[in-house]
Amino acid sequence: MSTNLCPNASSSDPQPILYSYWRSSCSWRVRIAMNLKEIPYDIKPISLIKSGGEQHCNEYREVNPMEQVPALQIDGHTLIESVAIMHYLEETRPQRPLLPQDVHKRAKVREIVEIICSGIQPLQNLIVLIHVGEEKKKEWAQHWITRGFRAVEKALSTSAGKYCVGDEISMADCCLVPQVFNARRFHVDLRPYPIILRIDRELESNPAFRAAHPSNQPDCPPELPNK
Ligand SMILES: O=C(O)/C=C\C(=O)CC(=O)CC(=O)O
Numbered sequence: 001m002s003t004n005l006c007p008n009a010s011s012s013d014p015q016p017i018l019y020s021y022w023r024s025s026c027s028w029r030v031r032i033a034m035n036l037k038e039i040p041y042d043i044k045p046i047s048l049i050k051s052g053g054e055q056h057c058n059e060y061r062e063v064n065p066m067e068q069v070p071a072l073q074i075d076g077h078t079l080i081e082s083v084a085i086m087h088y089l090e091e092t093r094p095q096r097p098l099l100p101q102d103v104h105k106r107a108k109v110r111e112i113v114e115i116i117c118s119g120i121q122p123l124q125n126l127i128v129l130i131h132v133g134e135e136k137k138k139e140w141a142q143h144w145i146t147r148g149f150r151a152v153e154k155a156l157s158t159s160a161g162k163y164c165v166g167d168e169i170s171m172a173d174c175c176l177v178p179q180v181f182n183a184r185r186f187h188v189d190l191r192p193y194p195i196i197l198r199i200d201r202e203l204e205s206n207p208a209f210r211a212a213h214p215s216n217q218p219d220c221p222p223e224l225p226n227k
Contacts, residue, residue, distance in 0.1 A: 015040055015041060016034075016072060016074040017041065017042050017043075017044050017072070017073040017074075018030060018031065018041050018042070018043050018044065018070055019044045019046050019060070019063060019064070019070055019072070020043050020045060020046065020217070021045065021048045021055075021069045022217035022219045022220040023214045024048065024069050025179060025181065026069065026121065026178075027069045028177075028181075028212055028213075028214065029082045029083075029117075029171075029174045029175050030070045030085050030174075031211075032173075032178075032208055032209055033086045033171070034089070034212075035207075035208035035209075035212050036096050036169065037089055037093045037095055037098075038095070038096065039093060041072075041074075043217065043218055045217075045219035055067045055068055063080075064080045065080075066080060066081075068127075070082055070085065074088075083117050086171050086174065097168075098169070100170060105165050108155065108159045109164070109170045110171075112156070112164055112175070112176070113175050115151050116172075116176065119147075119151070120144055120147075120148035121179060121182070123141075123144035124144050124145060124186070128140075141186040142188050145182065145183045145188050146188060149188070149190075150192075152176070153194075153196055157195060160199065162199075162202060163202065163203070169206070173203060176196065176199060176200065177200055177203050177209060180197075
């Protein structure tokens with residue numbers, strides 16, 4: 001690895017720590033990326049629901065002022081925001097690339113990432129749903145996921161191979177799979193999105209994706225149905 005890629009990393013650095021919540025789709029994206037790149041890490045679970053949410057406690061606010069997961073302690077730095085973290089990993093650990101070489105394919109990966117990470121997930125995030133209220137939250141989440149998935153499916157109709165963009169797994173796939181889980185959680189009818197469903201099914205058995213799944217997280221409640 002060249003010296004400017006990872007200026008503060010040394011073999012004596014402690015193992016990275018990922019502040020994560022089992023069902024957080026943003027934590028899940030980073031777990032997949034770490035697993036794909038075979039970067040060992042420890043999980044520090046932050047419960048988003050226990051006692052009003054551990055993400056709001058003073059200690060964690062020092063780690064992530066947005067009071068959200070994930071946060072990643074790596075190379076002597078604390079990084080927040082899942083997409084920024086994935087790009088950092090890509091730039092410092094280029095093994096098993098998550099962006100294609102071709103600039104147009106890269107643009108397509110970023111487009112799909114952006115649709116999901118800006119255009120869908122933030123609108124159905126826990127803090128928003130709390131604000132929307134118990135009575136309306138399901139319909140609200142369905143509305144925004146459906147709207148976004150229409151655009152994702154359209155993008156995939158020209159970009160997809162085996163995965164979101166061509167035949168290599170990319171950041172777009174790291175974002176898509178957790179969003180499909182959220183869609184199912186809110187009972188979105190996924191039949192109009194056959195390409196999304198096909199790619200989700202394709203990645204289900206991938207070991208990096210399996211290990212990152214909520215049901216395989218240390219903080220996943222044991223009593224969860226369909227574990
Ligand atoms: O267990 C819970 O109900 C609390 C939080 C979540 O699911 C995580 C989210 O807010 C959704 C997400 O990350 O997309």
